[in-house]
Amino acid sequence: MKANVGGIDKALRIIVGAALIALALTNVIGVWGYIGVLPLLTGLFNFCGLYTLLGINSCKLPRK
Template identity: 50%
Template sequence: MKANVGSIDRTIRILVGACLIAATLFGVIGPWGWLGLVPLATGIFRFCPAYCPFGFRTCTIEK
């Protein structure tokens, strides 16, 4: 797995994922907030499987 998630994209994914999980834990939103695990994991691992079929990447190309 090559990294295909850049630093800004990564930061946004981690923040959104953590906020969704926190909102679920505090009872602000329902159980669908556990979907926040997806952006959190893709941000941590710097790899998004949805980008692969389209050849999309938000990180710099390694030389």
């Protein structure tokens, strides 16, 4: 897996994912908040499968 998520994209994914999970845990938005696991993991691992399919790369690291 090559990194394709970086910078502001990564930070926003982690923040939004954590916020959705927190809202789900406090039962504000119900179980749908656990969908926040997806952006949180893609932000932490710097890889998004959908970006790969669409040919998008927001990571500034050189490709190998």
